Amino acid sequence: MSNVIINRAETSKIESVDFENLTFGNTFTDHMLVCDFRNGQWEQPVIQPYAPFLIDPSAKIFHYGQAIFEGMKAYKDEHDDVWLFRPDQNYDRFNKSAVRLAMPEIPEEVFIDGLKQLIQIEKEWVKKGNGNSLYIRPFMIAIGSGVIAAPSTQYRFMIILSPAKSYYSGEVKVIIAEHFSRAANGGIGAAKAAGNYSAQFYPTKLANEAGFQQIIWTDDATHTKLEEAGTMNVFFRINDTLYTAPTSERILDGVTRKSLIELAARENIKVEERSVLVAELVEAAENGTLKEIFGAGTAAVVNPIVGFSFQDKYHELPKIENSFALELKSKLTGIQRKELEDTFGWTVKV
Template sequence: MSLNSTNEIDIVKAISSKINDVDFENLSFGSTFTDHMLVCDFKEGHWQKPIIKPYEPFMIDPSAKVFHYGQAIFEGMKAYKGENNSVWLFRPEENLIRFNKSAVRMAMPEVPGSIFIDGLKTILDIERDWVKKGLGNTLYIRPFMIAVGSGVIAQPSTQYRFMIILSPAKSYYSGEVKVIIAEHYSRAANGGIGAAKAAGNYSAQFYPQKLAQEKGFQQIIWTDDATHTKLEEAGTMNVFFRINDTLYTAPTSERILDGVTRKSLIDLAKREGINVDVRSVLVDELIAAAKDGSLKEIFGAGTAAVVSPIVGFQYQGTYYELPKIENSIAMQLKDKLTKIQYKLAEDTFGWTVEV
């Protein structure tokens, strides 16, 4: 290993790369990682100097508060490679803003942009060979923070670790996606942490999702916790409904995540003259639209999947098949968004940031 240093980040290079051992055509999402990771600790009330070092396990005290009280947050981002081998990020400042909103809600310290953004650009520059050209090829970015302070007293930690790890990826979902509308379980509650990308939000979904999968469904469309009448999110994604020629999606709230892909699709749709209505959509509305034929599309939107069309849904034991539509709005928007991300179309919004 060799130690280098910028003014703000120490860099310890791996002796050799494992990149030649990776089959980039057959990647299992989130299971292969690049040669390096970024680590930055918070202690004694201050962020320490970040270090980029070889990817490796690390020691942690069994009483670390992340294990006992769940102080853990994360983000999901991607890097893209243009045709000229340039590497691009997509709206990274939005991820930083949301990360710090999650930190505040979980009583964790906010991460400065000099650590989050500058650290991200530095590690991506080191790992740029892991970003492959071609639509569908990305480098998935997982910034996260955990409470590493020791002790099992129920109070926030005083020590935290912020990290960035990178994973080459292709498409997240494959095949047809059928969903079941939640009637009992909820993803989040008023006053809770649904708007934070907190680790516990996702673990709480696993059991109801397992039940749905046992019935032959890939995901759940979550409903509000109080009445189970409002449609909110699809699995780990924001969700859109096309009724006639209008796209509907729920407003963000303390229950619903402020998705970067969601807000980007809304802006793209408006630019293309597609009517978008941001409001709560009721289960009864969806059922009525499915019955009278005005329901044309449902699709999830998120960083990993970008856009994931849904072919049908079940509610109270009845399954509703959606029509097969050529040149759907979902696929139109996905095409326009990915072309911006890969620098194959003009970025009129100023969303892309070069590394």
């Protein structure tokens, strides 16, 4: 991409980073990409040193929450080549989120080409080896000033990068939501909007205080249909079939989710995309046909769940040897790291 202005940092902080002891999302690389939208058009993107920036106190991001983001990863193979995983899917979803929040769509040459150029500059931050990756956070905020309740006319798109190790949160026990909802019909649940996540923090805090790590969200109208687990899509294995809720206005179209569904089909694992009822899950847990529950998302890829609580009754899941969750995670991460053949054409070389 020829029209990116590059202002390199005078020094790098990479030598001061302990790559063996990284806290997820806390360490950032030397550079970031910035591109502003003003006067009805996108300006020239800039790659510049990672640093804070000034913003007007009346900027609409602070008052009306116009903010969207994506989560992606880059991987380095044994030949020192860096690969992205299905970046086109994140690009498409980012622009769908933008449309839903009345924000301008970002051009592909800024999002995709700009990202590739940024990663080229930060290539040494991508470490080889099992579990190592570079977490990528593209986001857009409203920077136009004024507190009138209307969409902004000015926006800032940015990409920041964070080296990551394997995401491990220990044993995950979940509680099924009976009152709180993640999203509602007609709302912004299908957009990757910042407000979706802030709204989850309080009910998740209550779940944590009760001894659970996450919540399995239920539909807003009846609280009878299982939807997502924490910030992840969720799969249920009953006997030898995987079930997951269909995407909708309330449920995020997860890139990991759709990849696992395609991968499962290749591995002859039956998957059904349909609403799963809470009563159905409880019955399966009680009669022994519920084998696994796992979340699916960019950070953890696959996060097994060891048990769930509903109406103050806890159901422990069995320990099984032929785990679909672990099998699919192994195959998907193998493709991402270029250790297994990518028969789907998902990986894109930087």
